[in-house]
């Protein structure tokens with residue numbers, strides 16, 4: 221399928237959807253505390269999304285059983301909320317959330333430390349976020365999609381971290397996942413040309429150790445094979461003729 225170009229009206233709806241998601245993330249991030257279960261995180265996230273009159277788009281997506289993906293420490297993405305999984309001081313937790321507003325999807329992820337965390341874990345979180353910003357420096361009309369991928373890879377590789385390859389960013393709009401796929405590792409092609417009106421979810425997933433991941437028996441939770449921590453940072457952005465608009469920031 222071709223990459224969709226959103227009309228002005230659609231862009232307004234994407235902006236609104238994404239703004240609400242930014243507020244949900246903000247409120248959810250502030251509520252995290254040691255002793256909270258990952259199921260409580262999901263319940264609160266679901267409640268916040270619905271409080272804005274929106275629908276959680278992850279719930280039942282390909283059978284995913286929750287509204288928020290809550291991934292702790294070595295869990296990379298798609299952790300399934302569980303009342304027995306308790307957040308402890310020193311953990312890092314990635315929250316991936318999305319919603320539908322008037323038919324338009326938004327998608328964003330953040331990684332937080334619970335209480336005091338190690339300097340190494342904080343650096344992983346910070347650099348994962350930095351890599352997103354390195355990537356979107358290239359996100360403007362006239363550049364090519366893989367300029368973004370290569371900028372993320374060029375930022376991360378010297379740090380010695382592992383870039384997850386099995387999962388990628390994506391176009392987003394009236395579906396959660398639209399074309400194109402957006403890898404976070406080096407590509408030997410330029411990829412499609414970026415045009416104003418494209419809305420993209422850019423989402424580096426970065427492992428402190430090796431890049432290799434595996435799936436747990438629940439068929440959802442992706443973990444770093446070496447058991448070391450992993451971080452995730454994602455925003456939905458709009459391509460313009462100038463600087464990109466980061467739609468899921470407050």
Ligand code: MF3
Pocket residue numbers: 277278279281282284289298316317318327328421423
């Ligand atoms: N944010 C994820 C993505 O970008 C979506 C989570 S998958 C789901 O693909 F099944 F949990 F919805």
Ligand code: CO
Pocket residue numbers: 327328389390421423454
């Ligand atoms: Co996404």
